[in-house]
Amino acid sequence: MASRTEVKNYLAHWFQLGKQIVSNDGRAIYKLEKIIQGDRFSPEFEACWTDILKGEGKGCYLIGTDQTIAELLSSEWDFESCARCSMPAPLSQSQLSTRPCPCDDLSNWPNVDLPHPRLPVDSHRHLGQMNDRLQSRN
Numbered sequence: 001m002a003s004r005t006e007v008k009n010y011l012a013h014w015f016q017l018g019k020q021i022v023s024n025d026g027r028a029i030y031k032l033e034k035i036i037q038g039d040r041f042s043p044e045f046e047a048c049w050t051d052i053l054k055g056e057g058k059g060c061y062l063i064g065t066d067q068t069i070a071e072l073l074s075s076e077w078d079f080e081s082c083a084r085c086s087m088p089a090p091l092s093q094s095q096l097s098t099r100p101c102p103c104d105d106l107s108n109w110p111n112v113d114l115p116h117p118r119l120p121v122d123s124h125r126h127l128g129q130m131n132d133r134l135q136s137r138n
Contacts, residue, residue: 008049023055039123
Protein backbone atom coordinates (compact mmCIF):
# COMPACT_ATOMS: atom_id res chain seq x y z
CA MET A 1 0.00 0.00 0.00
CA ALA A 2 1.41 3.35 -1.02
CA SER A 3 1.50 6.09 1.58
CA ARG A 4 0.77 9.74 0.88
CA THR A 5 4.49 10.42 1.13
CA GLU A 6 5.26 7.79 -1.51
CA VAL A 7 2.65 9.24 -3.88
CA LYS A 8 3.99 12.74 -3.27
CA ASN A 9 7.57 11.57 -3.96
CA TYR A 10 6.40 9.75 -7.10
CA LEU A 11 4.84 12.94 -8.44
CA ALA A 12 7.93 14.99 -7.50
CA HIS A 13 10.17 12.67 -9.52
CA TRP A 14 8.00 12.87 -12.62
CA PHE A 15 7.45 16.63 -12.37
CA GLN A 16 11.23 17.01 -12.56
CA LEU A 17 11.13 15.37 -16.00
CA GLY A 18 8.45 17.76 -17.23
CA LYS A 19 5.42 15.54 -16.70
CA GLN A 20 2.14 17.26 -15.96
CA ILE A 21 -0.90 16.43 -13.86
CA VAL A 22 -4.35 16.92 -15.26
CA SER A 23 -7.19 17.47 -12.82
CA ASN A 24 -10.89 18.14 -12.82
CA ASP A 25 -11.48 16.28 -16.08
CA GLY A 26 -8.92 18.33 -18.00
CA ARG A 27 -9.97 21.75 -16.73
CA ALA A 28 -6.75 22.28 -14.75
CA ILE A 29 -3.22 21.31 -15.66
CA TYR A 30 -0.32 21.40 -13.24
CA LYS A 31 3.08 21.93 -14.84
CA LEU A 32 5.63 22.99 -12.30
CA GLU A 33 8.97 24.60 -12.96
CA LYS A 34 10.54 24.32 -9.50
CA ILE A 35 10.02 21.15 -7.47
CA ILE A 36 12.88 21.30 -4.98
CA GLN A 37 14.06 24.35 -3.11
CA GLY A 38 17.10 23.69 -0.98
CA ASP A 39 16.36 20.96 1.53
CA ARG A 40 12.60 20.81 0.93
CA PHE A 41 9.96 20.80 -1.73
CA SER A 42 9.22 24.18 -3.32
CA PRO A 43 6.17 26.19 -2.21
CA GLU A 44 4.83 25.73 -5.76
CA PHE A 45 4.99 21.94 -5.44
CA GLU A 46 3.54 21.98 -1.91
CA ALA A 47 0.62 24.15 -3.11
CA CYS A 48 -0.03 21.74 -5.98
CA TRP A 49 0.06 18.74 -3.60
CA THR A 50 -2.32 20.48 -1.19
CA ASP A 51 -4.69 21.29 -4.05
CA ILE A 52 -4.66 17.67 -5.22
CA LEU A 53 -5.37 16.41 -1.70
CA LYS A 54 -8.30 18.82 -1.28
CA GLY A 55 -10.14 16.74 -3.84
CA GLU A 56 -8.60 13.51 -2.48
CA GLY A 57 -6.89 13.06 -5.84
CA LYS A 58 -10.15 12.30 -7.63
CA GLY A 59 -9.98 13.10 -11.33
CA CYS A 60 -6.25 13.91 -11.13
CA TYR A 61 -3.71 11.85 -13.02
CA LEU A 62 -0.18 12.08 -14.28
CA ILE A 63 -0.20 12.48 -18.06
CA GLY A 64 0.83 9.20 -19.64
CA THR A 65 -0.76 7.06 -16.93
CA ASP A 66 -4.17 5.52 -16.37
CA GLN A 67 -4.32 5.72 -12.58
CA THR A 68 -5.82 8.66 -10.77
CA ILE A 69 -4.04 10.04 -7.74
CA ALA A 70 -7.04 8.84 -5.71
CA GLU A 71 -6.37 5.29 -6.92
CA LEU A 72 -2.68 5.57 -6.07
CA LEU A 73 -3.62 6.72 -2.56
CA SER A 74 -5.76 3.59 -2.07
CA SER A 75 -4.51 0.31 -0.63
CA GLU A 76 -4.51 -1.15 -4.16
CA TRP A 77 -1.25 0.41 -5.35
CA ASP A 78 2.44 0.38 -4.53
CA PHE A 79 5.54 1.74 -6.28
CA GLU A 80 8.46 -0.14 -7.77
CA SER A 81 11.43 1.02 -9.79
CA CYS A 82 10.88 0.84 -13.54
CA ALA A 83 13.16 -1.75 -15.15
CA ARG A 84 13.85 0.63 -18.03
CA CYS A 85 14.53 3.92 -16.25
CA SER A 86 14.65 3.09 -12.49
CA MET A 87 12.08 5.82 -11.74
CA PRO A 88 9.12 5.03 -9.46
CA ALA A 89 6.26 3.37 -11.32
CA PRO A 90 2.84 2.36 -9.94
CA LEU A 91 2.19 -1.34 -9.45
CA SER A 92 -1.19 -2.84 -8.65
CA GLN A 93 -1.19 -5.27 -5.74
CA SER A 94 -4.22 -7.23 -6.93
CA GLN A 95 -3.98 -7.43 -10.70
CA LEU A 96 -1.32 -8.08 -13.27
CA SER A 97 -0.60 -4.74 -14.84
CA THR A 98 0.32 -4.25 -18.47
CA ARG A 99 0.35 -0.49 -18.05
CA PRO A 100 3.63 1.08 -19.01
CA CYS A 101 5.82 3.21 -16.79
CA PRO A 102 5.24 6.96 -17.09
CA CYS A 103 8.59 7.05 -18.97
CA ASP A 104 6.96 5.25 -21.90
CA ASP A 105 5.97 8.49 -23.66
CA LEU A 106 9.23 10.35 -22.95
CA SER A 107 11.43 9.97 -25.99
CA ASN A 108 14.43 11.50 -24.22
CA TRP A 109 14.31 9.32 -21.11
CA PRO A 110 16.22 7.51 -19.73
CA ASN A 111 19.17 9.76 -20.48
CA VAL A 112 22.40 9.06 -18.63
CA ASP A 113 23.72 12.51 -19.60
CA LEU A 114 21.08 14.27 -17.47
CA PRO A 115 20.86 14.35 -13.67
CA HIS A 116 18.39 11.83 -12.31
CA PRO A 117 15.35 13.32 -10.52
CA ARG A 118 15.73 13.30 -6.77
CA LEU A 119 14.07 14.18 -3.50
CA PRO A 120 15.09 17.11 -1.29
CA VAL A 121 18.21 16.59 0.79
CA ASP A 122 19.01 18.29 4.08
CA SER A 123 22.66 19.05 3.35
CA HIS A 124 23.52 19.96 6.95
CA ARG A 125 22.14 16.69 8.30
CA HIS A 126 23.71 14.67 5.48
CA LEU A 127 27.14 16.26 6.01
CA GLY A 128 26.79 15.79 9.76
CA GLN A 129 26.11 12.07 9.26
CA MET A 130 29.14 11.79 6.98
CA ASN A 131 31.25 13.57 9.60
CA ASP A 132 29.99 11.21 12.31
CA ARG A 133 30.90 8.16 10.19
CA LEU A 134 34.39 9.52 9.48
CA GLN A 135 35.00 10.29 13.16
CA SER A 136 33.82 6.83 14.23
CA ARG A 137 36.52 5.27 12.01
CA ASN A 138 39.28 7.05 13.94
